[in-house]
Amino acid sequence: MSASHGTAASPFKQPKAVWAVAFACVISFMGIGLVDPILPALAESLHATPSQVSLLFSSYLIVTAVAMLIVGWVSSRFGAKRTLVIGLVIIVVFAALAGTSGSINGIVGFRAGWGLGNALFIATSLAVIVASASGGFGGAIILYETALGLGIAVGPLLGGELGAISWRGPFFGVAVLMAIALAATIAFVPSLPKPQHRTSPLAPLKALRHRGLLTMGIMALLYNWGFFTMLGYAPYPMELDAHQLGLVFTGWGLLVAAFSVFFAPRLQARYGTAPVLYANLLGLGIVMAVIATGVSTPGVVIVAVIVSGAFIGINNTLTTQAVMLVSPVERPVASSAYGFLRFIGGGLAPYVAGKLADATDLSVPFYVGAATFVLAIPVLATGHGLLRRAEQQTVDGPPVTATLTPVGAAAAPGTPPLIVAVGAHDRVAVIVDAAAQLARDAGSPLEVVHVQQTAVVEEQAVDTEDTEQARAAVTVHLDRLAAHGIPATGQILTSVGDHAAAGRVLAQHASDVHARTVAVGRSPRGPLAQFADGSFTTALTHAADCTVVLVDPDHSPRPLTAATLTELRNSPA
Structure with missing residues (x-):
């Protein structure tokens, strides 16, 4: 999540690397639902009982479970892209082999291999999409959610259509589609840096x-x-x-x-x-x-x-x-x-x-x-x-999934601060500097709040930046402001999945320190994403006791009202 961007970016304006992995995600998320429509046909064609056919799920999921213990170790040694490619290769091979099998035991065994590939893929796909995204990760998360929804919804439909031709159809269909995704991943996804430390199995x-x-x-x-x-x-x-x-x-x-x-x-x-x-x-x-x-x-x-x-x-x-x-x-x-x-x-x-x-x-x-x-x-x-x-449940409000951590020296008691909330993006320094000018004109110290999020999508989670990166970003702002003689302090606002909760936490913090104003930038996420998991700015504006101001470096700052929020949501990217 980014609390503020200079300009709104379309989630679909992403590099080819993101699209390649997103396509692979659609096919991967089809994996479970794809075979459901053919279960009775499998039992009839291969003269198997429902309990024998059910082993397609058992072998796939048990191998996936065991493989989850080592995927961190594999990824930390080979890097995210290589791990992703290995997973895709395994899925292509074993899906094709399942389609050629003539016995239920053979399909069960090949589904086990498929499960290994799936574990390697799902453990790295979200991280690769976020790392490959341009203009902030918010759009990449939306694209990932879209891929997930398409895969879950379209998987059974495709499985039913192909299964109506032959029970082998869904297996061959996955193999072909994943082979296309594999080629696109190799061609378009750049090599990504390995983690700084290796994970033990x-x-x-x-x-x-x-x-x-x-x-x-x-x-x-x-x-x-x-x-x-x-x-x-x-x-x-x-x-x-x-x-x-x-x-x-x-x-x-x-x-x-x-x-x-x-x-x-x-x-x-x-x-x-x-x-x-x-x-x-x-x-x-x-x-x-x-x-x-x-x-x-x-x-x-x-x-x-x-x-x-x-x-x-x-x-x-x-x-x-x-x-x-x-x-x-x-x-x-x-x-x-x-x-x-x-x-x-x-x-x-x-x-x-x-x-x-x-x-x-x-x-x-x-x-x-x-x-x-x-x-x-x-x-x-x-x-x-x-x-x-x-x-962090509050006494008078709903539970929230965000916390604040101070960075650098504590604020001196006295004059209430002006708070500026920012995320990690290319215009963040301009937003902070514009807010610093507002603070200087008002005679207030400045507090820089950097928003750091763990993105949660369905059953996967990824940190968009680690704590040290967030701390370093705040320190850079504080050092630059100090060089210009502007008193400033810093905070890291850590959020797990929920944008609106982060907005409410910031509103409560602003009340606690008696802030005069909270400044934010324009949201990059668009109305659909803000409807999905809540709007940081909307939640902040509704919960804050002080004035909330939109800081747009290209225009004069203006207070955020309900009409302004509606205008921002409907404005073009």
Whole structure:
């Protein structure tokens, strides 16, 4: 997130490297939903039972889970681009081999290899897109979210269309599309610098010693158990062909994408992460119980599966944010540890569900899935205090996911400061200097607040800059201002995923220090992104007791009112 840019940038004006990886992301996100429409056809064509076919999910997810433990080690040694390319090569090879297989056991084995490639890809794709973006990462995040939504929604549709021709179609389709993405990645993505220090393969396992991360990981394991039980077994009682199944899961995917991007941040901002997750897990338990009781009625199962997409979208986003909030370790290590547990749950569930279905009837796996959703609630409750403290909940307002850290000397008591909020972009120095002139004219000291964000998209998170980079950026501003005789202090505003929460934290800080004015620049993210996860400037303006001023170096500063905010959102890039 950037609190201010000199000019607004379209998220779709990105270099070819970003587009290449975004295309690969679309295909990767198709991976799970793509095979759902062909599950009954696979069982019939290869004379396999549903429990045997379910191993397509188990092998894929268990290998993905184990691979999550080493992806940080691999990436820190080979670099993000090479890791990404290796993952894409593995996906192309094993997807093609799955399409040529003549037995269910062969497909299960090749799906395991596919899972290895997928782990390498998903662990680096978001970081590569952010690193390759031009004009700030806000647009790249929007593009990544778009790719995710397209992949989730279009995967089942494409799987249904290709599966209607042959069950081999989806596998060959992925191989061809990923081969195109591989060629584009090699051609357009530049070599990226390796991390400054290498990650130990044992680091994710050691990280699970931390109570907060372990609690969230176990909760995610239980959640994914129920989720992949539904995904692996719901197609059978629907009694639909591949094309029809593709349409059903496309509807499901659209709800997953919409609720993860647009609604989850707003619910979190209003009620807090833990309360929303409690209600959401209970909702999923009810939906699964409905599937179990109505398993003999295809219409009930179809509607329940589509509705579950809303709950799943919310859960995916907020669980990842919660992990990043409570984890005291580096983001990549926390992500690997969390991914290991959640994918283990997803991998074991279809196997166990198959055994239960064979021994009893098809409703039992869904009842067990409903129980795991509900059981996740008390598990999450054991970490409620940790999560609440991590959110920095205020007495009179909603929980927030942002904190302030001073940089340099503390402000001298006395005259209230003028605060300027900035992000990392090419015109930041001009914004700070314009705010410094306002402070000088008003006879106020200046406080520079640098906004640093952990971007959270679905089940992935990446730091857009580390703490040292943010601290260095603030120090540069302070040194430049000191050279011109302008008294200034600095702060780093760290935010996890939620732009609006960062705006509310800054408003509260401005009130605490009795600031006269808060200056911000023009938002680069556009109305769609601001609707999705909240607007920093809008939240700041609504919550601040003091004047909020738009600092545009090309125009005179002006107070931000509701009319001004509307004008800014509708203005062209």
